[in-house]
Amino acid sequence: MSRVVYLIALLTVLGGLPAQDPPADLCGRYVNEDGFRVLYLWGTPEQRGFAQGWLLADVIVRNLDADLTKLMGRARKNQYEERLIKTVVPRFAFSADEEAELAGMLKGIEARLPQEERRIGLLGRALSLADLKATNTVGDWMSLGCSTFVVDGTYTKDGAPAVARNFDFPGFRMVLDDQHIVVHAPDGDSLGWVGVSYPGSVATMTALNSDGVFISIHDVMVIPSLLAPFRPNVPRLCALRRVMRDVSSVGAIASVHERLKSWKTMYGNNFMVVTPGANKGDPFAGVFEYDSRYKATDGVHLRVTDHLDSKGQPFLLCTNHHRVRKPRRDDPEKLCRRYNGLRDAVVGIDSSAGVKVSAERLFEVLSVAAFPKNDQPQARYRHGTTHQAVAFTGSKELWVRLGVVGKNIRQITPRRVKVSEALAAAKAFSSKR
Template identity: 25%
Template sequence: MSLHGMRVFLVAMSILALFASAALTIPTPAGPPNPEPVHGRIEHIDGVRVVHVFGTPDQMGYAHGWLVGEDFVIGLQELFGQLPPAAASLADFMRSWTPMIKLTDAQRAELAAAYRGMRDRMGTQSMQIPGLDRCVDETDLLVWNGYDMFRAVGCSGFSAWGERTKDGEVITARTLDLAVFSPRWVESQILLVRHPAEGKATACITPVGLLGCMTGINEDGVCGFLHDGDGDDMMSVLEPERPVMFAIRDILERATANDAFSIAEEELAAQGPFPQSYMIRIVRPASGEEAARVFRLDAEGHGQNDAAEGLAITTNHYITGDTAASPLPRGDSRRRYAKIARVCGDTDPDLPITCETAWEAIRRVAADHPRYKTLHAMVARPASGEIQICVAGRDADGTLKAATAHPPTIMTLNQLFDAPPPMLKLRPAPGIHPTPTPGIRLTPGPGIHPTPAPGIRLTPGPGDTQPSPPTQ
């Protein structure tokens, strides 16, 4: 097995063990409570599910869980369905990690509400985990949201501005690459748009169930991206830490075009040494000025990559005065860096970088392997209020393909953030089939089998079909 293959295997084994460890300590939850209003809705824009949630952390969390939580549950059931014996042997070692995930009271309330929404929508009988005498529970969701504390996330991207682009506009791009723990998790990427009662609205491309942000933009056009780094790691988590995904979300909920870098510096300085090595790329819509800054977070604390002039390429190795090839197993990062540089005309700075250039560059570095894929990709023109995204999914013959195998969907920030709140409706009682708002399709719930719109494939609901078999 290659070094890259071994790393992906160890990542998969670790996350399996982490979920298994939770199974040793958490009791089966009680039955569903009374129905609650759902402060959110789903829109389908081309092939992308856009999930809007509104209000307080509790309200946004419940809407998230109610609207799309079954994808998290079915994905976890797939994960345990392929759980190898090796993962169980690691469970005792990793079971103590979940108390190390530090969230604010508001974030914990949102996470608890997200789980409650899943449970209310599906019912506990549909949430049973294969091979275990329990259902999916809130700690499973906490483990998923603390993922970046225990295993790194691989990605590629760049930001261009000033003389490197036409009219100096900011263009930024990224891929999000991750191991295929569950086919359902891969093909259930959403654009989660939060309309909070306090703080800035944000839009994050994400697997279902994640409340933090790996790829996101706020209403002011400030972008945040998470990249695996090659700095020092810790052998274990020594004290409670805020997951980096939540740090990026906290940055986006506060930042404006003028103060984005200082807000990021403040948030990450408060983070302290981190068990994994990451780069956090913050991009602001500032034509003609420094538009992107890459911050570092690792076992040594926080820092920054060297400043870039017009083109900041970020894969998975630190930039410190030169871009010499990193030692294995990080050599793949250097190769991806070189591919992006070639496409972006690193040797010909007079060639303007466009959105078409950006898509060509990230397609060159996207991953589409059976156990490691680009889950989503994004190109944005933040000053113009435009984002272009594509998500992983199945092609015509049912093959699970990386995001970049599909055409991008173009959206505007006004389209996302000016969306009106939904009419609040109670959860339908068994046997009641609600009428959807015109132009909006409801996600299928227990016993509800809506007719799919032309060209849109509904994911199976409880009792419809069995989950797709795990990728071998």
């Protein structure tokens, strides 16, 4: 199977379980308000996993079954079992916490659904832990698009950077019907954070933590090194999760740089990281070109300016095509069109004294690089911008548009999530259980 077929087979379909009282000690809540879905999780990793598994069991299982049957077409089940489950998935190394959360998720699914309802029809067996691990490598095996820009504190009311991001992906059910906001409460060893995720995932694609650190991912077409299949690789969406849990605002850029060097990855990435806590003289944002090319930069190159002559500019841009290692990257005619269009729009933001940028204005600029173009509606399985986010790192606010089939992302009304309020809600839920 091709790289795309691997991933398409792992997608999800919206389903609904009959009303059932949750276990008294369930460490999660799932709230759906007019299509804006929020999953609150707290407790130990295993408890968080169990909660997601129990709350979203129907969605995770039934959708894998439906899409695997539809999208594998004439391919035989052993292509999934032998080539993905037994060959590809073992090449990825989850942390102890991630392993515990995935194991807890399977237990939650098993507690919610009888064995027959956990059955994947094409495979002739029940959902397994390996299937959940495969679901959490979707971000590695399926190409992303994406774009992000950040402006410094001269543009904002509180003097902290603001960032806006497009997540571009084929219009699968997991990122249209089922993507949701996940709220991870802090524990004794981690920060709390809020991000965009999908059912069955222990990770995130776009996120903001309680200390104001923001992160987003972009795909880069880099062929894995020959050694990549023979070493443990971090699932790249899990790398984002780890940054959110562990990295505070002061010294964030340097901290992420060192961590990524130790987390080997199979494919190419651009990570945009933004912090409100940069010390004087330190960068307020950086693009990490993170891949399997280790000889020159240990697999991680930090870019804090866009061009060789752009030192000190008040913004930083990133797309999945624009990076230092691309030949002739400083020739504007050689850069990707989305990058050039977005850069022109960012330059056009009024940063004069007394004029401070709003979330609405940042969404307007961001949409220059969104898909489909010309306000065409998002179609099932077609490439498009499946979510947009704007983050104010000082006030720790995340504004989100979750895409839907039949609407262009620009037509979606953004919803505001204040990190402190979301974490307080998780704490309130936990006290009532």
